[in-house]
Amino acid sequence: MSNVFVAVRIRPLIGREISHNEVSIVEANENTVHMRESMNQQNDDTNVYSTYKFTYDAVFNEETTQEEVYTKAAQQTVTNFLEGYNGCIMAYGQTGSGKTHTIMSSEFDGVIPQTIYEIFDYFQTKTAVNSNNQFVLRASYYQIYNENVLDLLNPTQINLKIREVQHQIYVENLSYFQLTCPQDLEKLIKIGNTNRIQAETKMNTNSSRSHSILTLYLDQSLFIKNELVQTSSKLQILDLAGSERAHSTQPERQRETKHINQSLAILGNVMQQIVQNQQNSTHIQFRDSKLTRILQDSVGGNCKTVLITNISPSNACFYETLNSLKFADRAKQIKQHAEINQIEDFSVRIQKYRLEIQRLQQKINEKGNPEEQQMQQQLQKQVDMLKSQIQSPKFDEFQKLFQQIKQLDEVRSQSANQQDQLNNLRNQSIKQRDILLILTSKLQEKETQIQQFLKELQDCYQQIAQSEEKIYQSGQNVDDNDEEEYTIDISQNTETDQILSYEQKMDELVQLKEEFTEENVQLEREWKQMQLQIKYEQKSLEDRADIVMRQVQVESADYLTECLKERDALIKIFAERVIPSVNELKKHDSKTAANNNDHSLQEKAKNLQIYIRNVRELIETSELRQKLQELFE
Numbered sequence: 001m002s003n004v005f006v007a008v009r010i011r012p013l014i015g016r017e018i019s020h021n022e023v024s025i026v027e028a029n030e031n032t033v034h035m036r037e038s039m040n041q042q043n044d045d046t047n048v049y050s051t052y053k054f055t056y057d058a059v060f061n062e063e064t065t066q067e068e069v070y071t072k073a074a075q076q077t078v079t080n081f082l083e084g085y086n087g088c089i090m091a092y093g094q095t096g097s098g099k100t101h102t103i104m105s106s107e108f109d110g111v112i113p114q115t116i117y118e119i120f121d122y123f124q125t126k127t128a129v130n131s132n133n134q135f136v137l138r139a140s141y142y143q144i145y146n147e148n149v150l151d152l153l154n155p156t157q158i159n160l161k162i163r164e165v166q167h168q169i170y171v172e173n174l175s176y177f178q179l180t181c182p183q184d185l186e187k188l189i190k191i192g193n194t195n196r197i198q199a200e201t202k203m204n205t206n207s208s209r210s211h212s213i214l215t216l217y218l219d220q221s222l223f224i225k226n227e228l229v230q231t232s233s234k235l236q237i238l239d240l241a242g243s244e245r246a247h248s249t250q251p252e253r254q255r256e257t258k259h260i261n262q263s264l265a266i267l268g269n270v271m272q273q274i275v276q277n278q279q280n281s282t283h284i285q286f287r288d289s290k291l292t293r294i295l296q297d298s299v300g301g302n303c304k305t306v307l308i309t310n311i312s313p314s315n316a317c318f319y320e321t322l323n324s325l326k327f328a329d330r331a332k333q334i335k336q337h338a339e340i341n342q343i344e345d346f347s348v349r350i351q352k353y354r355l356e357i358q359r360l361q362q363k364i365n366e367k368g369n370p371e372e373q374q375m376q377q378q379l380q381k382q383v384d385m386l387k388s389q390i391q392s393p394k395f396d397e398f399q400k401l402f403q404q405i406k407q408l409d410e411v412r413s414q415s416a417n418q419q420d421q422l423n424n425l426r427n428q429s430i431k432q433r434d435i436l437l438i439l440t441s442k443l444q445e446k447e448t449q450i451q452q453f454l455k456e457l458q459d460c461y462q463q464i465a466q467s468e469e470k471i472y473q474s475g476q477n478v479d480d481n482d483e484e485e486y487t488i489d490i491s492q493n494t495e496t497d498q499i500l501s502y503e504q505k506m507d508e509l510v511q512l513k514e515e516f517t518e519e520n521v522q523l524e525r526e527w528k529q530m531q532l533q534i535k536y537e538q539k540s541l542e543d544r545a546d547i548v549m550r551q552v553q554v555e556s557a558d559y560l561t562e563c564l565k566e567r568d569a570l571i572k573i574f575a576e577r578v579i580p581s582v583n584e585l586k587k588h589d590s591k592t593a594a595n596n597n598d599h600s601l602q603e604k605a606k607n608l609q610i611y612i613r614n615v616r617e618l619i620e621t622s623e624l625r626q627k628l629q630e631l632f633e
């Protein structure tokens, strides 16, 4: 009897979480997951107020590769499946925690792809050993969406029924496809995934809103030491839908979320029931949801089950992660009893033998080359051996014996269960005893503390009493002597001194005031004198200014008259001399170009220009003076 193999995979923080400044609160240490609960986003050690520790069969950290996950968690179950055991690999976890990445991944390198390559490698190896070994591998791919089973390979098939025949659970009318190479499965999954209901959720923009189940069915006919061994096994690989805490406002999304959370909660309950009731699986409510019904022969029965719980390391996902870790912890305690699905039933075995005889007989009858004839002879021997087994008189006896062995096996398995339960009880009572011991020692500690406090309290009371006594005694002493009188005398002396010093200061201040007043009168007198002097000075200045102004006006009038005279004289010169000279220049203008050598003329022109400039300046100056005169007037 073995436990469900439980692994936890921590994915790295993804872009969305990093951009929201979320931090990692989960750490993997070998097979243990440590999770911190912090007071705030900082997540440093000082803010941690609780830590959680869970141990599993395997823990994968952020850096673990897809190959490692497959090798450590899934490969053994795949090997068991090839040996004829049923198997189940489930990815469980919150929305966006990495279930699809683990099971499939967009690069097609998750558990499913690695499983299919391993299966076909196995076929090759076995066929190389004996070419008569035969394998038939088929696959079905369906989903449970809103409690409906839908065939992903034939979308017209909706709401399929789940049936049970001889403790085997199967989906009615489901389509199966035979796989002849790994690529066949890849194609099937691609077709199926396009039909898989996907919707955008708050946590993951490409979130799967349904539980998807890929089932591989393997029928093998192997020749082991010339004996035919036939097995038939089934491997289910589940990518469970993620649970969402936040509620969408869309009714359709709300309905999906309700169904997903309900079915996952029922899965949790069923696991709890299995753990509590390992022996009697008849009382376990597998029928409460489609998911648990389908998993009935996986989690509860003849199966090697692997649960990979995916978690996000982000502090924002604390509660979902804690729930997932608790769920995985519960699954760890489930015990399973898997058996190889060899065709053991005698009626089935006889039927198989007959078919095998027919097949071999057919081969024998076919004519072939010497090698084939040798092979035929060997086959004939096998046929005879099989016939003799069927016709043997001991066969009935053997069948009875076989039944007895089966019953004995059941009894043994029951007693093993009882032993397990006893062990559990013993472990529990040991745990309870330990807890009691711890509690007792804690109680003792508390009691010692209380005694200590009481003692301290008593000491305090004593000290207070002593102090009160001292006070009382000192009160009596005061009555008995004249110490108080002496104190009063001293204080009275001090007051008189103070008053004297105040009076002295007052005298000083009065004296100061008088001095100030005297000074003030003197200053006022000086001020008045200065004002008189200023007035006198102002008057004499004004008088002087008047005289100067008048002088200036007279002088400027004289000067102006002079200038005007000068101007008139210049205008006269200008009219008499300049204008005729200019006219003369103009006349000679054309000649000047030809006769550059007329130096006297050039000299004249130069002088004339200087003259004109001077005259202009004079005129301008005269105009300025005119303006000046206007101002004075």
Ligand SMILES: Nc1ncnc2c1ncn2[C@@H]1O[C@H](COP(=O)(O)OP(=O)(O)OP(=O)(O)O)[C@@H](O)[C@H]1O
Pocket: 010, 011, 012, 014, 062, 093, 094, 095, 096, 097, 098, 099, 100, 101, 102, 204, 206, 207, 208, 209, 240, 241, 242, 243, 310
């Ligand atoms: N181990 C990992 N390493 C790197 N990226 C990862 C890992 N696991 C998950 N991721 C990334 O995280 C995102 C969410 O992962 P995934 O879609 O597998 O989550 P899910 O649990 O299947 O979500 P849902 O339940 O909503 O379908 C994806 O972008 C995926 O590539």
